[in-house]
Amino acid sequence: xxxxxxxxxxxxxxxxxxxxxxxxxxxxxxxxxxxxxxxxxxxxxxxxxxxxxxxxxxxxxxxxxxxxxxxxxxxxxxxxxxxxxxxxxxxxxxxxxxxxxxxxxxxxxxxxxxxxxxxxxxxxxxxxxxxxxxxxxxxxxxxxxxxxxxxxxxxxxxxxxxxxxxxxxxxxxxxxxxxxxxxxxxxxxxxxxxxxxxxxxxxxxxxxxxxxxxxxxxxxxxxxxxxxxxxxxxxxxxxxxxxxxxxxxxxxxxxxxxxxxxxxxxxxxxxxxxxxxxxxxx
Amino acid sequence: xxxxxxxxxxxxxxxxxxxxxxxxxxxxxxxxxxxxxxxxxxxxxxxxxxxxxxxxxxxxxxxxxxxxxxxxxxxxxxxxxxxxxxxxxxxxxxxxxxxxxxxxxxxxxxxxxxxxxxxxxxxxxxxxxxxxxxxxxxxxxxxxxxxxxxxxxxxxxxxx
Numbered sequence: 001x002x003x004x005x006x007x008x009x010x011x012x013x014x015x016x017x018x019x020x021x022x023x024x025x026x027x028x029x030x031x032x033x034x035x036x037x038x039x040x041x042x043x044x045x046x047x048x049x050x051x052x053x054x055x056x057x058x059x060x061x062x063x064x065x066x067x068x069x070x071x072x073x074x075x076x077x078x079x080x081x082x083x084x085x086x087x088x089x090x091x092x093x094x095x096x097x098x099x100x101x102x103x104x105x106x107x108x109x110x111x112x113x114x115x116x117x118x119x120x121x122x123x124x125x126x127x128x129x130x131x132x133x134x135x136x137x138x139x140x141x142x143x144x145x146x147x148x149x150x151x152x153x154x155x156x157x158x159x160x161x162x163x164x165x166x167x168x169x170x171x172x173x174x175x176x177x178x179x180x181x182x183x184x185x186x187x188x189x190x191x192x193x194x195x196x197x198x199x200x201x202x203x204x205x206x207x208x209x210x211x212x213x214x215x216x217x218x219x220x221x222x223x224x225x226x227x228x229x230x231x232x233x234x235x236x237x238x239x240x241x242x243x244x245x246x247x248x249x250x251x252x253x254x255x256x257x258x259x260x261x262x263x264x265x266x267x268x269x270x271x272x273x274x275x276x277x278x279x280x281x282x
Numbered sequence: 283x284x285x286x287x288x289x290x291x292x293x294x295x296x297x298x299x300x301x302x303x304x305x306x307x308x309x310x311x312x313x314x315x316x317x318x319x320x321x322x323x324x325x326x327x328x329x330x331x332x333x334x335x336x337x338x339x340x341x342x343x344x345x346x347x348x349x350x351x352x353x354x355x356x357x358x359x360x361x362x363x364x365x366x367x368x369x370x371x372x373x374x375x376x377x378x379x380x381x382x383x384x385x386x387x388x389x390x391x392x393x394x395x396x397x398x399x400x401x402x403x404x405x406x407x408x409x410x411x412x413x414x415x416x417x418x419x420x421x422x423x424x425x426x427x428x429x430x431x432x433x434x435x436x437x438x439x440x441x442x
Contacts, residue, residue: 007375007383008401013318017318024323029286163316167312
């Protein structure tokens with residue numbers, strides 16, 4: 001066997017890569033089924049024949065409408081991608097995957113966006129630039145918690161964008177040698193994003209504070225809006241542990257109280273029976 | 283469109299082959315994963331009825347090579363340094379084969395394709411021509427040039 005064959009033989013796809021791909025295909029199959037069902041619900045109207053009296057004017061009008069339509073499509077937001085570390089930024093992305101707008105939720109986010117020119121770039125390229133700038137400005141730490149949010153109404157796009165964000169974030173975590181960094185991608189609905197916007201925070205921070213509120217009644221959006229994601233996550237972990245510990249303690253106390261009550265009731269019944277027996281004798 | 287079952291079977295059968303092709307073009311594991319999944323997604327979504335296994339395999343090889351080339355092209359369009367330019371050999375290659383891979387990876391991309399398809403997959407020149415969409419004579423020329431370069435870098439025994 002020639003040595004080149006031997007060298008090529010060494011290269012194999014790992015089980016992890018195969019399993020990830022199989023899961024990806026299964027998700028794509030589900031998305032395909034969902035989109036087929038949507039297509040069946042759309043009714044196609046038959047267009048009536050139009051008279052060709054004003055053909056040139058009509059052609060010009062159609063061309064104007066087409067340009068307006070294309071222009072509109074290009075500048076219509078198709079999805080929103082948020083990234084929150086402490087700089088809190090959101091990208092408005094069109095259906096072609098281009099960034100058509102960006103928004104910062106805090107001063108740190110504003111500083112990052114002011115240093116970059118990401119408009120009309122691919123959102124993946126924009127994310128790479130954002131990560132680099134966030135690192136340059138010293139916001140990316142070894143144990144940073146990177147929260148990403150994704151809002152889009154199309155299931156198929158959701159899968160693709162999520163995959164790209166996963167790949168981009170992992171690549172950048174490795175690139176900047178962030179050994180203890182963690183990240184999550186949160187899918188949000190339009191309604192949740194609007195609620196977050198109204199509260200003045202990114203969708204991922206809003207969801208993180210909601211999670212904290214399950215274990216800490218005193219937590220509010222205003223109190224935590226300027227905290228980093230890492231701080232909020234650590235606080236949630238702390239409060240959740242305390243909450244679980246408290247629950248366990250309450251369960252134990254309830255069990256002890258129940259046992260004592262049962263014992264007391266048993267003694268009362270014994271005394272009652274004894275009195276009754278005595279009456280019976282007399 | 284293929285069924286989920288057919289696609290999973292294709293993944294089990296051709297995963298190593300697709301990985302090898304990606305390996306020749308991309309050393310970044312994230313790009314490899316991306317292209318790898320993209321190739322099998324295209325397989326899943328394709329309407330082509332394969333006449334036989336050879337047809338299916340050749341289709342996958344063509345799609346893998348084209349996907350890798352498109353990604354490498356996009357690096358130069360975005361003026362991002364392609365990791366293809368970085369001469370680091372990934373860790374999955376054993377020490378014994380380091381030199382061979384250095385030799386193969388340093389070839390022009392057209393030569394890499396014909397070397398892989400001929401010396402590893404065992405395709406003949408006319409078959410390689412059909413897969414890559416080039417003339418048989420071009421395949422012979424590229425193979426000869428690739429052989430010459432590899433001999434100069436690695437010695438004659440490597441191709442025996």
